[in-house]
Amino acid sequence: MHIVVCIKQVPDTADVKIDPKTNTLIREGVVSIINPFDMYAIEESIRLKEKLGGKVTAITMGPPQAENALREAISMGVDAGILVSDRAFAGSDTWATSYTLAMALKKIGDYGVIMCGKQASDGDTAQVGPGIAAHLDLPQITYVRKIEEISADHVVGERLLEEGTEVIRAPVPCVLTVVKEINEPRLPSLKGKLAAKKAQITHWKADDLKAEKGNLGLDGSPTKVVKIFTPPARQGGQIFKGEPEEIVPQLVEKLKDAVIAAAS
C-alpha cells in the first residue's frame, strides 16, 4: 500500500516563552519542529508499511525550510518526501490548505491510507484532515487511537470520543487522523539519518498541481484574520502560605459558593 502522511512544520511550543512584562510570545530563537501529533501519524504510517509492505510518502505544504521536517520523517523510516511550496499559497486558511494538499494527493494518485495528526499545535483547528477527505470525497476516521485491522481494501480503527471508543470500519482509500495514544514515535536510526541526508526531496509548485488558481492562497480562503492580540494576562492570584490546618479552611471559604454554583 502507498501510505501518504501529511505533516506540518510548527514552532516548538516547548521553546516558546512568555515575556512577563509585555505578556507576549518571545519567538526569537524558537526552533521549528514537526507538529507533535504528526509524529504519531508518521510512526503509525511506518508501522503499517512494516505490516503490509509498500511505501510511505510524507508530504508537507510550507516554506522551503519545511524540507527539514520531511528529512526528519525520512530519518524515522519514511521513504520519500514531497514539499509543496509556492508564493501562491500565501495566506491559505484551512479551506485552501486542504484543497492544496488534496490536489497534491491527486497528483500522487495511488494513495491508500492518508494519515494526519489530529490537529497542528500552532493553529489547533483539526480541520485540515477532514478537509482533505472532503476535497477527495473519501471516508474518514478522526481521532484514531488504535488501528485494529488493516488490509489492502479496508481499515478498522478505534476512534476516541469524549465518552468512549467507537470502532469504525472504512474502505481504503480513506483519511485517518490520529491522537497521541496510538503509539510511541521511534527515534531515527543511524541508517535513517544517512538516508535522510541523501534523500532527494520532490518539490511541487502551484503549476505542478493542476489546481484552480482561484482556490489557492489568499484568494481561495474564505476566512480572513482581521485582528491579532494578546489575551489579557490573568491577574496574579492570592497565595496562601502557612500551616495546612490554617490555610485550607481559608481556601474552602473562598471556593464554597463557586462550588455550590457549579454543582447546580
Added chain:
Amino acid sequence: MENDPIVVMKDKCVGCRLCIKSCPFGAIAMQEKLAVIELTRCTLCGACVPVCKFKAIEMRKKDAPVAGAVADLSAYRDVWIFAEQKDGRIQSITYELLGEGRKLADQLGMSLCAVLLGSGMSDKTAELVQRGADRVYVVDAPELAYFQDEPYAAVLIDLIRRHKPAIMLCGATTIGRSLVSRVAVNVRAGLTADCTGLAIDPETKNLMQTRPAFGGNIMATIITPKHRPQMATVRHKVMKEALVDASRKGETLIEKVAAEVLKSRAQRVKFVPEAETTMNIAEANIIVSGGRGLQAPENFSIVRELAEVLGAGVGSSRAAVDAGWIPYSHQVGQTGKTVCPKIYIACGISGQIQHLAGMSSSDIIVAINKDPDAPIFRVATYGLIGDLFKLVPLLTREFKKALKK
C-alpha cells in the same frame, strides 16, 4: 513582487526589526538589513502593519473577485446551530449554542434555527424551542441514530444548500470538528475553529469570530467576508446555556432527504464506553487534576476523593499520562483536551506552557504545589504552597464539612 498580498517597501524599511517581534507566526526575517516577509508562513494577520513606525509594510487591498464568493449576501438568512445529540439526548453544548445564537440572531433581526439529526427524536424539538429556537429542522432516519461523518455531513450540506443560512454554529467537540470541516469544504464556507468569542460587526453585519491560537498565547479575530454561511465551532463551556422558557413558541420542519444522502462507506462496528466511570472532563464544571507531584499511580486516589466530594471530573498532566498512571482521555493540555470549567484544581502540576494551554481559560484556578516558583501559580486565582499529600486530603475533609456531605 506587485502581486504579493503584503509587501515591505525597501525604500522605507530601516531595518529596525520591530515587525519581527510583532509577528506571531515568525514569518519575518532580516535579509541584507531589511525586513523580508516569508509569504509561505505569513497568514496576512496584519499585526506588523501598525507596528512599523515608517509605514514600510503595506497590505494589498484586494477587491478582485474571490473564488466561490457569494454575489448576494442578503440571500443568506438566519442563524443555525447544530443540535448535537448522543443516544437521543440533547447535549449541553447545544444549549450553549442556543444561548449564543439567540444573541446573534436578535442583533441581526434573523431567526434562530436548530438542526436536529437523529432517529425517533421528534419529541425533543420542544426542548430546543424552549431554549430559544424559532425553528427546528429535523431529519429523522435510522441511519442518523448516532453520529456518522458521511451521512451527517451530506444531510447538513443538503439543508444548507436548500435554506441558505447566514451563520452556522457547531460545538468544537470531537463530533462537531469532524463534521463541519467536511461540510465547510463542500459548501465553500469559511470555518473558524474553537471560538471563544462571537460578535456581530455593527457596520458590515459580519460575524466576528475570536479564537485562541498558539495554545492560547495569542487571540485572533477572524471574519468570512464574502462566503456564506459563516461557520464556526464553539468551545465547550465558554458560552452561557440558554435557559428554559416553557412559554416560547416555535415551528418544527421535518425535512426529507434522498436515500443517497444517508449512505456511509465507513461503518460503526461497535461502541465501547469509557471504562472509568468518572465524568467526561470536557463537560465538567469542576475538574481536579493531578500531575507528577503525586509521585505514584496509587496516589491518584487523593485526587479522585477530592473530585468525588466536589462532583468534579478527574484530569491530569501529560507527565502523569505518560507515566501510565491514568488513561490518556484524562489528559489536559496541548496534546490532550482543552477544558474550560468553572473551577480547575491543579494538584502537583508545575504548569508547563502546554498544560496551561489546555486549562488557562478556566474561571477559577486553584494551584497546589510545593514549589513556590512553579509557573502554575502565575495563572492561579488561589495558590496553596505546601505538601499536597497533607493539603489535598485536608481539602477533601473541609469541603465535605462545608458542603455537609
